[in-house]
Amino acid sequence: MVKEILYGAVPVLILFLVFLKVNVGPFLVFAAVLAGIYFLMSRQSGVSMGGRSKRSKHVVPKTNIQFADIGGQERAKRELKEALDFLIKKEKISHYGIRPIKGVLLTGPPGTGKTLMAKAAANYTNSAFVAASGSQFVEMYVGVGAQRVRDLFRDVKQMAEKNGQDSGIIFIDEIEVIGGKRDGQQQREYDQTLNQLLTEMDGIGASDTPRILLIAATNRKDMLDPALLRPGRFDRHIVVDLPDKKAREQILRIHTAGKPLADDVGLEKIAQETFGFSGAQMESVVNEAAIYAMRDHSETIEIRHFALAVDKVMMGEQTDREATVEEKRRVAIHELGHAIISEQVRPGSVSQVTLTPRGQALGYVRQNPMEDRYLYTKEALEQQIMVCLGGAVAEEIYYGGRSTGSKNDFEQALTMAQEIVQSGMSRLGIVHLSYIAKSQVHDEVNRILEELLEQTRRVLRQFDPVFVNSLQILLEKEVLGGDLFRSMLREQQPTGELIGS
Incomplete structure (x- = not known):
């Protein structure tokens, strides 16, 4: 006025x-x-001072996300529910003399559902829910971060009291921004913010009403300060990892519910072909497949649409780069080298070979892992190295030399050869890399790669007819399906002859 x-x-x-x-x-x-x-x-x-507008942005609109809406992560959901039960079953934990958990730290790769789990937690307990990102606490003004931490805890208490709730959940995403290790090199503002967070967590009592639970998420647990990770603060560390095959299929079922799928769509097969995908990537696959179907004016989403969607999420969108006929032929020879070796060491592993440029790749082989694998033997690593070397060796056989297209393949092969040495599976035996000369490691890695290069040459020299016929299909259609490729391998027996010999 x-x-x-x-x-x-x-x-x-x-x-x-x-x-x-x-x-x-x-x-x-x-x-x-x-x-x-x-x-x-x-x-x-x-x-x-934090102002009313600053505090209000912490409040998150009510959502209907439940744990059942999150595909996979059964172990992580079970551990989180147990921590949340301490907010609900007060009499039971009092009977056993259990100290309520103050903080839960969700760790894992991006896109695995950490934020979704935090929102589902609020609905599971009917708690007041406020959220903030670590970047919201970073300002150029001294004391802002610490004040906003105080505001965050005050907001959830006021919200719970206003709604008649006896518990509140605070979710902080990207907590490594404010909870990084204090090594004396950080700005004092970051230290003040972290100190205030530790103080607020220490102030959470078992008899407080409303009772507060802090849930935080990070992709970099190794960056967090030890004072934040100790018992009595973040009591429970829950790993939200990449989903396995069963979980990926469950995620696909959730996201394809209500969508018009064609009869040829098998979710189990799609789940098998998406090893290493996160939950967010799986959702993107379903969404992109629907976009491809709409683009084709198709009444249903077909398996070919899912194949295109997997390629897009994995490799990126198709590019407009036009390669010359000779470049296409060389890329085709390179990719067929990968595909033949892959089928020899892991039958049934090739899903398709394509010359369609995506991202930085002029062509690629999409492999279909027969099973999720987390432990590798020396034989498995050597086989994978041979697959990486197959493209360059095929170029050597039919062109007499290599190209820059093998750079990324060699980087992967070197990494796996070094893994063999570091895991004690090489001729050097069990070694610590700091105790031996770098030249020894280099020589051993070089020996492993040279032996596998020669072995790859011997295999590929036997498949001249496959190269000839597959090359013709690839140049005409730019895509060679895995089933057709395998039938050609079965029908055309190795001859040992070379193209042009």
Whole structure:
């Protein structure tokens, strides 16, 4: 009300002074200076004190996400539910003398469902729920982060009391931004924010009403300060890992519910072909497949649409790069080398060979892992190295030399050869890399790669007819399906002859 009066009175006063022929210049300068000071003080006060607008953005709209809506992660959901039960079953935990858990840390790769689990937790307990990202606490003004931590805890308590709830959940995403290790090199502002968070967590008591549970998520647990990870603060660390095949199929069923799927769509097969995909990537596969179906004006989403969607999520969108005929032929020879070796060491593993440029790749072989694998023997690593080397060896056989297209293949082969050495599976035996000369490691890695290169050459030299016929199909259609490729391998027996010999 006062502001409105001033806004109306000041112009009238200035006009009156002008009418009296009074020099209003000094008054205008003085008023501008006062207005500037008032603006800066208001902005500083609004930032440092947290303001109503700053606090309100922590409140997250109510969602209907339940644990059943999150595919896979059964172990992680079970552990989180147990921690949440401490907010619900107060009498039972009091009977056993259990101290309620103050904090739960969700760790794991991006896109695995950590944020979804935090939202489902609020519905599971009927708790007040506020959320913030670690980046929201970072400002150039001293003390802002610490004040916002206090606001966050105050907001959830006020929200719970207003809604008649006896518990509240605070979710902080990207907590490594404010909870990083204090090594003396960070700014003091970060330390103040972390110290305030530790203080607020220490202030959570078993008899407090409403009872507060802090849930945080991070992709980099190794960056967090030990004081934050100790028992009594984040008591429970839950790994939300990449889904296995069964979980991927469950995620697909959730996201394809209500979508018009064609009869040829097998979710189990799609789940098998998406090893290493996160939950977010699986959702993107379903969405992209639906987009491809709409683009084709198809009434249903067919398996070919899912194949295109998997390629897009894995490799990126198709590019407009037009390669010359000779480049296409060389890329085709390269990819067929990968595919033949892959089928020899892991029968049934090739899903398709394609010359369609995606991302940075001019062509690629999409492999279909027969099973999820997390432990590798020396033989398995050597076989995978041979698959990586197959493209370059095929170029050597039919072109007499290699190209820059093998760079990424060699990087992967080197990494796996080094893994053989570091895991004690090489001729060096069990070694610590800091105790032996780098030249020894280099020589052993080089020996492993040379032996596998020669072995790859011997295998590929036997499949001249497969190269000839597969090359023709690839150049014409740009895509060679895995089933057709395998039938050609079975029908065309190795001859040992070379193209052009």
